Amino acid sequence: MTTNSETEKLTLRLWRQVYQTSTLFKKCQDQIFEEHGLTTEQFALLVSIEYLGEPVRITDIARWLERSTNSISMIVDRMVKAGLLRRVRDRGDRRTVNTFITSKGKNALKPAARASWEVIQKIMSSLSYEDKGALFGLLGTLKYDILGYLNPGLDVEEIKRKESKPAGDVKKWLDTYALPSTPQAKRQGGKKAKTTIR
Amino acid sequence: MTTNSETEKLTLRLWRQVYQTSTLFKKCQDQIFEEHGLTTEQFALLVSIEYLGEPVRITDIARWLERSTNSISMIVDRMVKAGLLRRVRDRGDRRTVNTFITSKGKNALKPAARASWEVIQKIMSSLSYEDKGALFGLLGTLKYDILGYLNPGLDVEEIKRKESKPAGDVKKWLDTYALPSTPQAKRQGGKKAKTTIR
Numbered sequence A, B: 001m002t003t004n005s006e007t008e009k010l011t012l013r014l015w016r017q018v019y020q021t022s023t024l025f026k027k028c029q030d031q032i033f034e035e036h037g038l039t040t041e042q043f044a045l046l047v048s049i050e051y052l053g054e055p056v057r058i059t060d061i062a063r064w065l066e067r068s069t070n071s072i073s074m075i076v077d078r079m080v081k082a083g084l085l086r087r088v089r090d091r092g093d094r095r096t097v098n099t100f101i102t103s104k105g106k107n108a109l110k111p112a113a114r115a116s117w118e119v120i121q122k123i124m125s126s127l128s129y130e131d132k133g134a135l136f137g138l139l140g141t142l143k144y145d146i147l148g149y150l151n152p153g154l155d156v157e158e159i160k161r162k163e164s165k166p167a168g169d170v171k172k173w174l175d176t177y178a179l180p181s182t183p184q185a186k187r188q189g190g191k192k193a194k195t196t197i198r
Helices: A004-034 A040-052 A058-064 A069-081 A103-126 A129-150 A156-163 A168-181 A183-195 B004-034 B040-052 B058-064 B069-081 B103-126 B129-150 B156-164 B168-181 B183-193
Strands: A085-089 A097-101 B085-089 B097-101
Touching: A004 A040, A004 A103, A004 B004, A004 B103, A004 B129, A040 A058, A040 A069, A040 A097, A040 A103, A058 A069, A058 A097, A069 A085, A097 A103, A103 B004, A103 B129, A129 A156, A129 B004, A129 B103, A129 B129, B004 B040, B004 B103, B040 B058, B040 B069, B040 B097, B040 B103, B058 B069, B058 B097, B069 B085, B097 B103, B129 B156
Parallel strands: none
Antiparallel strands: A085 A097, B085 B097
């Protein structure tokens, strides 16, 4: 039995926890990618194009990254100038502009992706498989509620359905970037997996 | 029984979930405070001073907000210029500068805090008390692991111990800002306020 006041205290403490975790998460990402000459935004954009599969439209990237089309457009502009991306008008529909990663972009993405993957695994190693699943689900609830709050007309249920589909591209991404560089993590992950009951 | 590959997929999906939730969380906060003429940073700073209790030092604010002293200093500078804060040199230790909220700052904080509290409660209403507790704990694990990664020499255990103490000030904050806007909670809070021991 919990009182109103207890619920309120926990709600406020949780909000602060989300704030602090977000801030640290951002700091952590910035640090990783800065070491590889990319901003976190640029990295996220490269990953999203990989994840969604080329050719990709600005609107799709924006949706995947939960950003406005306008802000993604500006980042893409800068990345085109930096030689990391190129834009090609769609042959079928001339109004559509597709975005591709250049070879320079691919060369920047690869080491940054590997380094980030090592950090991600290290940081998340305290969470068991079950913990990760639970955190994924709870953050999902929060995410969809915020999404619904920010976009009153949006069909959040439809987005949930879409996102719940098996993410085959996650595997593709891991095969491409993650595994080759982490023989240790691989072995350790194997050991842990056998005994993981927390 | 989980395979390596499943663990890796979940780890990557979870990282993306944290990224997306953080982004939406930030967007949500920005929107709330913009309506009240404050940036999210300014609001967080005002709240942290309230939470920590005046007089407060820049270093304490920085630690509470997981930011660098330098960046907090710059935000304080702008807020002093905007009349939201004032700085006073400590009488006991002249090297220490204490920061206080002005009456203008208090007047800005109050409606923004109330509005944000309503949004927070609304957004978090899908999570049960148990869910909130679980999410708080799991984010805590992640937060401390990131903190340890970013600061290899830091005594994370010590910080955990400090943060696990009953947060009396959360209650104080709720009594001051949150309750008046939720009539149901108000009655309860009112009763409690009489017995507040800090």
